Amino acid sequence: MSVYALPRVSIRFVPVWRRNFLVWTKLAAPSVLFNLADPTIYMLGLGYGLGTFLPDVGGVPYIAFLAAGTICFSTMNTATFETLYSAFSRMHVQRTWDAITNAPVALDDIVLAELIWAASKSVLSGLAILVVVYALGIVASPLAAATLAIVPLIGLCFGGLGLVITALSPSYDFFSYYFTLIITPMAMLSGVFFPVDQLPQALRIVAEVLPLAHATELVRPLTLGAIPEHAVLHVAVLLAYGTAGFYAATILFRRRLAS
Amino acid sequence: MADLSEQCVAPSLVSEDGPARGNEGVVLRAANLRKRYGELEVVARASFAIHGGECFGLLGPNGAGKTTTLRLCLGLIAPDSGAIELMREPVPSRARIARRTVGVVPQMDNLDPDFTVAENLLVFGRYFGITDASSRARIPELLEFAGLAGRASSRIQTLSGGMRRRLMLARALVNDPELLFMDEPTTGLDPQARHVIWDRLKQLLARGKTILLTTHFMEEAERLCDRIAIMDRGRFIAEGTPRELIERHIEPHVIEVHGDGLEAWANGDGVHLASRLERSGETIFCYAADAALLLASLERTNGLRYLHRPADLEDVFLKLTGRELRD
Numbered sequence: 001m002s003v004y005a006l007p008r009v010s011i012r013f014v015p016v017w018r019r020n021f022l023v024w025t026k027l028a029a030p031s032v033l034f035n036l037a038d039p040t041i042y043m044l045g046l047g048y049g050l051g052t053f054l055p056d057v058g059g060v061p062y063i064a065f066l067a068a069g070t071i072c073f074s075t076m077n078t079a080t081f082e083t084l085y086s087a088f089s090r091m092h093v094q095r096t097w098d099a100i101t102n103a104p105v106a107l108d109d110i111v112l113a114e115l116i117w118a119a120s121k122s123v124l125s126g127l128a129i130l131v132v133v134y135a136l137g138i139v140a141s142p143l144a145a146a147t148l149a150i151v152p153l154i155g156l157c158f159g160g161l162g163l164v165i166t167a168l169s170p171s172y173d174f175f176s177y178y179f180t181l182i183i184t185p186m187a188m189l190s191g192v193f194f195p196v197d198q199l200p201q202a203l204r205i206v207a208e209v210l211p212l213a214h215a216t217e218l219v220r221p222l223t224l225g226a227i228p229e230h231a232v233l234h235v236a237v238l239l240a241y242g243t244a245g246f247y248a249a250t251i252l253f254r255r256r257l258a259s
Numbered sequence: 260m261a262d263l264s265e266q267c268v269a270p271s272l273v274s275e276d277g278p279a280r281g282n283e284g285v286v287l288r289a290a291n292l293r294k295r296y297g298e299l300e301v302v303a304r305a306s307f308a309i310h311g312g313e314c315f316g317l318l319g320p321n322g323a324g325k326t327t328t329l330r331l332c333l334g335l336i337a338p339d340s341g342a343i344e345l346m347r348e349p350v351p352s353r354a355r356i357a358r359r360t361v362g363v364v365p366q367m368d369n370l371d372p373d374f375t376v377a378e379n380l381l382v383f384g385r386y387f388g389i390t391d392a393s394s395r396a397r398i399p400e401l402l403e404f405a406g407l408a409g410r411a412s413s414r415i416q417t418l419s420g421g422m423r424r425r426l427m428l429a430r431a432l433v434n435d436p437e438l439l440f441m442d443e444p445t446t447g448l449d450p451q452a453r454h455v456i457w458d459r460l461k462q463l464l465a466r467g468k469t470i471l472l473t474t475h476f477m478e479e480a481e482r483l484c485d486r487i488a489i490m491d492r493g494r495f496i497a498e499g500t501p502r503e504l505i506e507r508h509i510e511p512h513v514i515e516v517h518g519d520g521l522e523a524w525a526n527g528d529g530v531h532l533a534s535r536l537e538r539s540g541e542t543i544f545c546y547a548a549d550a551a552l553l554l555a556s557l558e559r560t561n562g563l564r565y566l567h568r569p570a571d572l573e574d575v576f577l578k579l580t581g582r583e584l585r586d
Binding site for chain 1: 333335336337355356358359363365367368369370371372373374378382383385386387388430431434440
């Protein structure tokens with residue numbers, strides 16, 4: 001089989017997902033804290049603190065604007081951390097992947113399991129924040145619940161991209177480049193903290209190709225009780241990034257581990 | 260693609276009517292295997308066959324290509340050329356299917372540090388499609404076999420090196436494999452732990468299991484293996500039973516000599532009376548068909564110390580692969 005062959009996956013990815021889930025149940029308390037408390041503090045601090053100095057943003061209070069950004073940002077972060085640090089630990093440090101490939105599970109199955117697992121954790125993260133913003137009355141529209149359909153796509157998108165970085169990474173240190181050069185600038189350009197139309201023209205064009213920008217274009221209208229425009233396009237972009245990332249990661253992991 | 264036909268329930272470890280040794284045909288066959296990384300040919304035209312019920316030892320210095328050969332046979336990497344058949348399935352094309360009835364104990368500890376002993380076995384069983392109920396029923400037996408009874412709830416961090424290795428062995432048995440791959444199973448273990456592993460492997464052989472073992476401990480190979488292949492620089496350079504290899508490649512007597520006046524003795528009687536001399540640091544190894552004259556000469560020479568012993572596999576190994584260090 002060529003390293004460029006399309007991913008060949010089987011139902012055997014399920015026990016690998018379950019393995020990660022079982023580890024998570026043992027560490028759930030700190031994990032939920034990390035996934036929920038951190039973004040909530042930022043959202044409330046910025047939203048209520050900074051928000052008092054701001055006029056309405058896009059016709060809504062700043063904190064209501066920021067809710068959608070926080071959902072997207074923390075969903076992205078969850079999938080990214082999981083596929084970078086956690087997957088790298090399993091692959092490189094603990095050699096868990098080596099153990100699994102000695103069983104009738106293929107490397108492609110493991111990569112798929114990591115992707116689905118990262119997306120699963122993202123859903124948890126998105127759900128937790130959604131519960132908080134509902135409970136605090138920051139978001140009121142029942143349409144906001146539909147973001148739960150978008151959150152897994154964001155997870156798959158950034159999970160796929162994160163796996164590419166992990167496949168290329170010689171050590172944990174490498175991940176700092178990804179955060180500093182890709183993730184952080186993307187957060188600034190994607191309408192998480194302020195509307196994209198505040199940006200200069202050139203950066204607005206850049207924003208059009210950023211997956212996080214498409215995520216906020218989907219989630220923000222929903223949290224404010226509206227149907228997103230060009231929803232099909234935005235969904236397609238997220239899926240395209242996720243699929244391309246998964247395929248590229250599969251190729252890179254095969255080259256790294258199975259050649 | 261999705262393959263749901265792989266569900267299997269592990270039968271009992273102790274099968275009363277298991278197959279007798281040596282009657283099962285070939286469980287692993289490799290023909291003309293080649294694998295190169297850049298300019299380095301790691302495996303060069305390797306051919307061998309392993310029969311059901313036997314213990315086959317793959318010996319070689321560090322970097323000889325032993326682990327790469329195992330990884331090729333398991334279908335984890337693809338050969339540049341050559342053919343592999345594992346458990347009657349072509350590899351790597353159907354390696355995943357073939358691995359259903361294979362167990363692997365890798366060189367490096369890769370137990371799941373977040374799980375208990377029992378969870379390690381349970382989770383590993385799932386990779387084979389073994390139901391949790393079936394695994395739970397079997398875990399006590401596996402732990403008993405591995406000398407880990409009462410340790411089911413222990414965390415991995417609390418286990419000694421020997422216990423971890425035994426747990427790795429138990430993990431490799433969750434699917435009741437026909438064939439076990441063991442990559443240097445006793446490296447880094449103390450003598451007690453090593454003897455326990457040897458004992459367990461003998462028990463498994465007695466139950467009709469087949470074992471492919473890599474090692475660089477000759478004593479281990481001599482004790483366990485029915486057949487041995489010596490590998491060096493990617494090539495299989497000798498193959499046979501331990502006894503055959505010794506008879507074929509080496510004189511039956513070895514006298515190790517060191518002490519004052521070594522040079523003078525070696526250049527005189529040594530070179531005349533031994534059929535072959537090998538030097539390693541301050542010691543000279545004299546190989547001979549008959550030791551009597553050498554021993555008499557050494558007895559007459561003051562200042563020399565010597566040890567007379569029968570030739571063993573290590574002598575064969577060092578003769579064939581040389582005495583220089585492999586780092």
